Amino acid sequence: MNTPNQCPQCGAALPKDAPESLCPACLMSGALPSQSNPDMTMLVEKPKPRVLPTIGEMFGSYRIERELGRGGMGAVYAAEQLESGRRVALKVLSHQLDSADARARFLREGRLAASINHPNSVYVFGTEEIEGTPVIAMELIAGGTLQDRIQHGGALPVGVAVDAALQIIAGLEAAQAIGILHRDIKPANCFTDLDGSVKVGDFGLSISTAGRGESHLTLDGTFLGTPAFCSPEQLRGDELNVRSDMYSVGVTLFYLLTGRTPFEGKNMVQLLANALEKTAPSPTQFRAEVPDSLSRVVLRCLEKLPASRFASYEELRRALLPFSSTAPTPATLGLRFVAMAVDTILIAVLNWTVMGLYYGDFITDPTPFQSAEWLWISLGLFGLQLCYWGMLEGVWGASVGKVLVGLRVARLNRSAPGIPRAMARRFILSWTTLASYVVFSGSYFKTYDAMSHETQMQSFGFIAFGAAYVLCMFVTARRKNGFAAVHDLLTGTRVIQKSAYQPRTVVTQTEAVVAPTEAMPKLGPYHLLSTLSTSDRETISLGYDTRLLRKVWIRQCSTGEPPLPQALRNLARPARLRWLQGERNAGETWDAYEAVGGAPLVNLLHERQPWDIVRHWLHDLSSELDVAAKDGTLPDAPSLDRLWITTDGRVKLLNFTAPGAEATSPATAGNIFLNQVAKSALEGRIVSAQEAEFIVEAPLALGARAVLRDLATPLAVQDFTARLKPLLQTPPCVSWWKRLVTVLACAAPALGIGAFMLLGAMLVGNWRTTQPELMPMMTTLAMHQQMETGGHMTDKTLGYPLAEGKTALEIVIAGRYGQLVRDPKRWSSGTYKLMIEPEQRAEVERIVAAHPQVSDEELQQAEAKLKPLLGAVDNETADGKKLPDAAKIMRTLGHILVNWLLVAIAGVSLVCALVFRCGPLFRVLGIAVVTRDGAEASRPRMLGRACIAWSPVLISALMIQLANPDIFEASLPQYAAQAALIVILVIASLALRQRGLQDRLAGTWLVPG
Known part of the structure; x- marks a missing residue:
């Protein structure tokens, strides 16, 4: 032992x-062929050779027609099952079932494989034992395997390879949903059909994850698999989970992209050592055109530790979608400018924060700008900007602004541009900012005066030049080149919209657990569980296959009905039911089909179905109608009652009335039938074939409405399918974040000006305590200017000659502020330069020079003469000795923001709604407003919608106005309550799916424009 x-x-x-x-x-x-063949399958157990069947011989109930392939597990043949006339792929395993346990395991795994029913999975009709040899009968796929395709044509184009991987993932995901791991994913087990679809087959090594205690298929000491495609944990014999199959998907995609596996060896031991110990090479080492980002996805699948791989197939799918063959949607210029505005604001805040932390009061103090150090600080800030875009767009493909509007930057191969390319792209667009830094810090830093008129004009000039330059960079943008700007063309990049992948909506169905007994009636090999529907022509029953433990639909028809044509027996398309078995004799006339979960379409038409679901139904159905019309398998009279919606959201076109469906009238043409389906689903009612000649009335994206409009005209089904396919990748509705952007954009002017005013209020409060002479001085200079120009001050209003008042005021100015003006440090500070105009500064300096020595007596006499005028100035001086009244500042800001700015914005919105229907913001974001029937909302309705949307602002502002005759005396709690109400209503509106409060009250829908 x-x-x-x-x-x-x-x-x-x-x-x-x-x-x-x-x-x-x-x-x-146990090793089979050499490492040059990627299909190296290993079965390590004492071999029991058996002679495989030969071409032309009868093997059980099958006639062997030809060999399709041979491997370590046995051989696969194209065969005909004589009982049914069905042609199948028959896999004959090369070992015998020599024990009861082996037979039980094989039957159990056959049941598991037979329970998978998905368009991207090879259908298993059954498993059995013939002469002690295990046999698996599967659907026959005409297009061969992915391995055949690579061996004959070389590596696949990147988009085609990713498409294949996405379909493999879909098939494995369906298996995972019922608790099955494949364990042997490789190109030789992935089959391509004539329509290009990829199906995962050969679940012979699958294990159930639902019950590990009885799911170990192999005997002790037995290793099953293909080493070149197996995960390290599978090679070591560790516990397996879905990430093991994910590793095999990564190897398969590597093989499809490069034509080789990541690990090779001169013998099996070396291959195993490489796979267990070495880090996987990047696919770009063997094929340069593979995008770097895609290579990183593949390498993450090939991580040695399962925890380092993707957490789920859904996460892997989303990582692969940007590289599929579906053409990306170019970003519109409007969305790009919105993203640019958001990023510009963030950069400005970042710059101001850095400068504020480093310099303190840089707004009013020009000292920082008068030093050479400012050049290096500016260059550092510009470099920080480049790093912002370089890191975010170079690595992840999107800056903050682009993330908010759903855009990404990509190279022509759809990978992220990389940090150097992203920084170069941004430098080309924003070099004018660097130029302004250099000019100010180079030629002018010694004489730079932040508050001078010349400097301000130079600043505005650079800003205007920079804005004009940015606009000029977009002169090359055309729809045909993906709206590529100059910097896009120079760097080989494009800005595209992110993929809008939407999974199909699951149709829920509750089914009772089946416990068949021998006492149940039988029809052929099936137990009859219940009757689903009955009519004069047919009865549909639910049956049960006790061998494979799966349900079937049995259609019993009148005696004399001919057998199904062979073409209908061999149907294996996703939108049709699979025929399993039938009988035509004097006592029995029936056909058995696969039973699929779900519900009849007509049972779902009591309410409107959303477009994101219906578009998949229409695409499935139009694709099937097109193919069925060409191969002669189209039902004579397609109608709504022959459509079944499966639990995974797919359409099945039946040859008979769906179980439990109400009979409906048939359509006369394919496009009319499609329009009948679309109109019924989207309008939420059963539409007759006659009504189907009219346009769908439902709130849809304008692009979808345009496509469906053509169904009411003589349109070829294949043309409709081609036009519908791109709509599967576009957003079906306006997302909540786009609605949030519209709210923030409307509030942005008020918030921005409010922030600026708050900053000003804080500065004024600071000046009152640190520079108490500033505000009184400004008031006194304003009086002097009035006396200079005449204005409302005359001899009569003053009570004495105006010349005497002017002389007295100059004495007051010289006496009160002469010492300040003669102090170069204080008089040249940024605060005084900012608040006092250059002309006023010159006049003050003249007055002080004209009155160099003002005695106390002269000052008192002048103040006494001007006492009525100086009262306000003296009060301001007294107030300046106290801290600023924060509540008063907030009340003033609240008044200006709510009762001026927001009300003004509301007025502009109302005008835009009445004149343009949709404002410019909606058009930039690609949003349209429609009514229930799908037509664009009228101007009166749009005006009503705008009134509803702005009513909280307008009504609350009016209430505050009525409650406070002096609006500046309104209390802070009133404004706080008003702001809280607006915020609550905005949040509640955004929380409602697809439609906000204003749309629900106005009877409108926001849809993609």
């Missing part, structure tokens, strides 16, 4: 990490 440290086959000592407790020599004895 072998000890645990000995090989069970030869008795040799075992290493601690020996896979499946076998020594390398015995492991090698």
Whole structure:
């Protein structure tokens, strides 16, 4: 008896990490073809050879027609099942079932494989034992395997390879949903149909994840799999989960992209060592045109540790979608400018924050701009900007602004541009900012005056030049080149909209657990569970296959009905039911089909179905109608009652009335039938074939409405399918974040000006305490200017000659502020330069020079003469000795924001709604407003919608106005309550799916424009 440290086959000592407790020599004895063949399958057990069937012989109930392939597990043949006339792919395993346990395992796994029913999975008709040899009968796929395709044509184009991987993922996801791992994913087990679809087959090595205790298919000491495509944990014999199959998907995609596997070796031991120990090479090493971002996705699948791979197939799918063959949607210029505005604001805030932390009061103090250090600070800020775009767009493909509007930057191969390219792209667009830094900090930094008129004009000039330059960069943007700007063309990049992948909506269905007994009636090999529907022509029953433990639909028809044509028996398309078996004799006339979960379409038409669901139904149905019309398998009279919606949201076109469906009238043409389906689903009612000649009335995206409009005209089904396919990748509705952007954009002017005013109020409050002479001085200078120009001050209003008042006021100015003006440091500070105009500064300096020495007596006499005028100035001086009244500042800001700015914005919105229907913001974001029937909302309705949307602002502002005759005396709690009400209503509106409060009250829908 072998000890645990000995090989069970030869008795040799075992290493601690020996896979499946076998020594390398015995492991090698199971090796099949050399490493040049990627299909290296290994079965390590004592072989029991058996002569496989030959071409033309009868093998059980099958006639062997030709060999399709041969491998370590056995051979696959094209065969005909004589009982049904069905042509199948018959996999004959090369070992016998020599025990009851082996037979039980094989039957159990056959049941598992037969339970998978998905368009991207090879359908298993059944498993059985013929002459002690296990046999699996599967659907026959005409297009061969992915491995055949690579061996004959080389590596696939990137988009085609990713499309294949996405379909493999879909098939494996369906298996995972019922608790099955494949364990042997490789190109040789992935089959291509004539329509280009890829199906995962050969679940012979699958294991159930639902019950690990009885799911180990292999005997002790047995390793099943293909080493080149197996995960490290599978090679070591560890516990497996979905990430093991994900590793095999990564190897398969690597093979499709490069024509080779990531790990190779001169012999099996070297191959295993490489796969277990070495890091996988990047696909770009073997094929340069593979995008770097795609290579990173592949390499993440090939991580040694399962936890380092993708967490789910859904996460992997979203990572692969940008590289599929579906053409990306170019970003419109409007969305790009919105994203640019958001990023510009963020950069400005970042710059101001850095400068404020470093310099303090840089707004009014020009000292920082008068030093050479400013050049290096400016260059650092510009470099920080480049890093912002370089990192975000270079690595992840999107800055903050682009994330908010759903855009990404990509190279022509759809990978992220990389940091150098992203920084170069941004430098081309914003070099004018660097130029302005250099000019100010180079030629003018010694004489730079932030508050001078010349400097301000130079600043505005650079800003205007920069804006004009940015606009000029977009002169090349055309729809035909994907709206590529100059910097896009120079760097080989494009700005595209992110993929809008939407999974199909699941149709829920509750089914009772089946417990068939021998007492149940039988029809052929099936137990009859219940009657689903009955009519004069047919009865549909629910049956049960006790061998494969799966349900079937049995259609019993009148005696004399001919057998199904062979073409209908061999149907294996996703939108048609699979025929399983039938009988035509004097006592029995029936056909058995696969039973699919879900519901008849007509049962779902009591309410409107959303476009994101219906578009998939229409695409499935139009594709099937097109193919069926060409191969003669189209039902004579397609109608709504022959459509079944499966639990995974797919359409099945039946040859008979769907179980439980109400009979409906047939359509006369394919496009009319499609329009009948679309109109019924989107309008939420059963539409007759006559009504189907009219346009669908439902709130849809304008692009979808345009496509459906053509169904009411003589349109070829294949043309409709081609036009509908791109709509599967576009957003079906306006997302909540786009609605949020519209709210923020409307509030942005008020918030921006409010923030600016708050900053000003804070500065004024600071000046009142640190520079108490500033505000009184400004008021006094304003009086002096009035006396200079005449204005409302005359001899009569003053009570004495105006010249005397002017002289007295100059004495007051010189007496009160002469010392300040003679202090170069204080008089040249940024605060005084900012608040006092250059002409006023010159006049003050003249007055002080004209009155160099003002005695206390002269000042008192002048103040006494001007006492009525100086009262306000003296009060301001007294107030300046106190801290600023924060509540008063907030009340003033609240008054200006709510009762001026927001009300003004509301007025502009109302005008735009009446004149243009949709304002410019909606057009930039690609949003249209429609009514229930899908037509664009009229101007009066849009005006009503705008009034509803702005009513909280307008009504609350009016209430505050009525409650406070002096609006500046309104209390802070009133404004706080008003703001809270507006915020609550906005949040509530955004929380409602697709339609906000204003749309629900106005009877409108926001849809993609």
